[in-house]
Amino acid sequence: MTSSLDGALDRAVFNFIVASIKTHVGGNVYTNSLLCFCAALGINRHPLGYLEPHLYTGMLAGILWWARLFFLEAVFENQPVDQDEVGIEAVLAFREEHTSWMCIGTHSVISTIIGWMAYGKGYRQKNGGQPSIRWSDDEEGLFHMGEHISVEDFTCTLRDEVTEAEKLLNGLFGGVWQTVSKKIDMGRIVDNMIRLGAGQSFASNPKNKWLEAGPAKVMRLMEASIWDAARVRWKRQRVKRWLRDLRLLRETLLVLVHTWGGLPGRGPEITTLRHCDSWQLIRNVFILDGQVMIVTDRDKMKAIRDNGRKVARFIPDRIGRMVVAYIAWLLPTERVLRQECQLNEPHGEQLEYMWRDGSSSVWETDRLSKKLARVMQAGTGVRLGVGRYRAIAIEMGRRIRGLVIRQLEGKMDDEDEDENVEIDPITGEPVDCGGSWNIVWDLQSTHGTRIARQHYAVHIGFPGKLQPEMIATFKEISKLWHQFLESAEEGKEKKVPKRKQGSQKTDKQG
Template sequence: MELPPDGSPPIPGLKIYRGLSCESCRFITRNSRNLATHETRARHHRLQVNGRGGNGRATVMLQSLRKAPQARYWIANPAAVWADRSGDNSSSTAEEGDSSGDGNTDGDTILLQTVRACEKDLKEAEVERQRQVEAPGGVDTGSRWVQFMKWSAHLQQRDKTMLHQTGLSPASAAVEQRMWPRERREANQRLRELTESFRRELGRCMERLDRVPDETLEWLGSIDPTKPVSTPFGRKQQSDTMDRYSACWQRYLCYCVRIQPLGRDGAKTEHGIRFTEEQWNSLADIVQRLDTVADKKKKQGQQQVMKGSREGDGDEDEGSAEGREEGEEEEDPDKEALDEAVFDFCIKSIKQKLGRKQYHNPLLHFTAVLGIKEDGTWVPSHTHTRFLAGFLWCGRILMLEHFFEDDPYDSEDSTCDTSFTAIDRFQKGHRDWLATGSYTPFSAIIQWMTYGRGYRNQEGGQARVLWDSDGTTLKYLGDKITVESFQRAAQAVVREAEGWLDKLMGGQWSQIRETIRLRDIADSLVFEGPGRSFATNRKNAWLKPGAEKLTRLVGATLWKIVDAGNGGSRVECRRWAIEEYLGWLRQFRSSMFPVAHVWGGQPGRGPEVSTLKHCDTEQLPKNVFVFDGQVVLITDRDKSKGLNGKQGRKVARFLPEGPSLMMVAYIAWLLPFEKVLHRLSGIRGPSEAISPWLWKSAAKGLWDTSKLSKQLALVTGAQIGVQLTVSSYRHVAIEMGRRIKGLIVQQVELEAAVADSDDEAADPLTGEAHRQPKVEYVWDIQATHGSRIARNHYAVNLQFPSQLQPEMLSNFREISRLWHQFLARTDGDFGDRKRRAHYDDSMPVVHRAAKRQQLTIDREVCIIVFITLLFYM
């Protein structure tokens, strides 16, 4: 039986149901769970029909001739009734309206349904308007960043959602297996082959970094065509950064391959991208070779399926055949041809001279596409400059190989003449293609990055926090956080870690902690050598560091003595007990991780905590020390210390007594005992290469900021009701810290805004000199040098690390002490509130004047202390 078409008027007498419809296909249901299952299986939750927005589903009115479970629905449109009746005679409509009250009720219902349908159409029209890029002069040009980048002018009247989705990376292999239909899965496989090809080429080109002179790398990293930089260009310190940079180029290649079927003119019309003749031919070559690789891999997969279904003889022959196939895959000529085509297209995307119309280059056009977020808004400058940095970094590596590919510098049969011919070719190519003022894509990206960084510094951060009128509740992005709940969460992380430590100590932690005399622990704040820490100091022998202490406490539960069979005895592991104990140790480590972050003082960045080392390595000093009865964590506060070639400035954070005792027990007893357990039981533990680091596991290796965010979110979600990550916790904790000292901190911030310039004499982008107050001490002037030179170069205390002298360490300790007092409170208060901004009207004028004078003196003393602190920094 044929059902009425969708959108037809409702049939009188049949019940109208409220239902849901998939916007990607004709799937209608009354159950939201059924629709969710359909979206997952059909992968329609990430698709949207062209010309429509929303979340992929729509609310509709349904009718059916039968009841469930034999129901077959169609979409009924009540507004169609009004449209049909609008063509009737107006007099008859009026007569029907005057005939009875029921008629008026039906008319009102139809009128309301018509208004609702009209509002829905208006909403869809608004969504459609927002999907398209506004022309210059519209609402999208309110940002100076968007105006400077000229995104609106270049992408006007084009679909934002379509551009964003076309520029996405291919789905992972796991997601690919769930794709349907088969054509989508095969298209995603082709794109994954393309990204793997670029990764192979980038890895091949990175080998060139080790085969050219350092002076060449200094020129490679320079944007100035007349002078090199002081630090040679090279690999990034973190592999994640290189992967993120590589992903920018991979997305560019996928974008170009996706639009290639449109043709050169079609791509220009729909996307606004332009290719030169050479670039388009090179892109067609990529597509052709990509099809060859994809078809070959598809055939190999079918053959493997057929071989897997066979049983019986010939297993050895199959194994040898598979071995040959694997060997052939390593030197697959089709993949090598694809790699060459990808490399050639990337080079041609860079080597293009541009004038005023910079977006006539396909690479620069794609940077504009990356400026569109998933919701259709524009990407801010601080995010978009990361994409630009990725294109620059990978582009430099590709161009270096392009200049030297015909002349391997370190070849044995290479003569000096041919080698320097390649170097001269690189020097000329650097001036023509990679430097500022060369009128190339590189020159444009350098210009955008320079403006983006300056704009980012001027625009300031997003407003996130707001205090309620009662002064005890802080709103972070709309979520309410009371001071009492914040303090309760800080205390909860310590209790949780102490509970796990008590289990690890066999329930005797309360007695053992009394034996740890923190003030008697000897430690040095300078580099001593690999493996050295307070646990290896001979003066701390009374602490009995090592595995023996825990062996006496819990050894009987983890091992048992059995007969060796030769009249002797041997130790046998209780594997299940050891696995349980190691699980407790992982839980303690996970709980102690946020303790060090929360209780150290004002919070730093995630890497400052995740990279803590309890002992010296071959090249780096440790970060955990015992100083004057407290555990102190000393870290670098410079994010870019490895990039600017300078030694990182230090910041110290002190732990209170409880966490200090737990940290000493963890380093002195638990870490050595963990190694013994893994060795005797044969259970795989963390690698020996990461032994000096505190936060680690066998499964993940070194822990990172994401792990710390997860642990913070767990405890803050339970205690506060708001899941705070490392970033959000930092905002909240800094605002809480500002309230501890009240008006004095506000006065100090005025000085800090002028004085703190991160020790930079001039802005690295504009070259403008920083204006900062200069404070000199008489005794330094008498010694014929300034105070800054005196603190950094003369009479530097041997006991303390670089740029962290006794006065500075004392200031950091005082800040940590104030923070400890605040977190230890249970009344939701900030502590001393004697100094206030307002005055009691009942106070005599003389007393108020005396109080103002005392407050002024206190402010001046605090400002002097703060300027001194900044001076030592």
């Protein structure tokens, strides 16, 4: 009885929401129940007033997301679940319905919500980010959203996490990780910066045969622990314990790659890393001149066409060896153990990703954020998820001498109009194709700098049009960040730049 009532209630709610979406509105949009609800969300009771645009726009985006789900369900309600079985009549009907109710300029509910979002986004961009961070008077830490984060605690926490990863690796390699690590000759690893084919990476390169990529190395070291020679069978509990430790290492290594690679990107850039090529996309992990290089793309849709905006981050040697061991030895070992012990295995489309466990899908940003928050809570006393960590790391990065952004800011300060300064996507340097910032070398070749970099002598050895000059710039930024994290006390004297007189206090002499 209860089940039938619940079903009737679900159907009534579903029909009500769909009817609220499929409605045209005129001047008084608040006669529509859904738009009235959206408007009410914009009122903040404590303190009384309107919600900030950066918060309200996000709420509207969430409503738009589930409204689209309801719309799709309503249009395809009587169609087969399998997409391949949906007929052309249903597809054409969907296009007609979508044009009527889900596009801008249709005077519909969704059109109004999209308009509000565009207005909020424009207001937010015009007013910039919300002030939330400042340095303490002694310049030994900073405040974010009213909470104090010590620079020393911040850097010490990330250094301790490296030690924690090494402890986990020591257990995964039978107590001899230090010996194994020293035998990884990073400078000897050969890698190609172009797409090699599905499943290919530095670990499959024939020139790296000496690395013994595969499960054999770990199996030899762990044989006594996970294999019962007398009964000729696996010690399932020991195997499960090993896999659990591997999951803990994954979480720790995920945090290390995110925090030690340089100035941080957004969560999805790290959580969707591929250690090998997929059927369509190039991998994200490379070995360049003996150092692990992580290449990500800010625009995933453009990445499919290899036309996105690439960013390179370099991992310090100590963590780089962990990444090599993880890709070359631990991932193959995990796959063998799961097959042999008939445990949950990753699906075929998940094998290329760095961060996943068992048969789970790719880990999402929320997992990285929770792990990072736990680590920072323990080390600094403040919970710093991905969003808060990014703001703090960027502010600390501005204090490190040599970051190219200081050079750019200095040149932009000298310009009468900042809009005249464009950024060269190849080198990261300011370029004004009107003439003032064009490189004379390129002008002598009868073309501007932008044409030169995009069409002439484009380097074949680097992924996604990420040219050597830009990689060198990214490498220097990562190096400066490594130095900052590795030597906090030294960094106060050597890495903090002298600030302009009159705008900030001068550094205290140690």
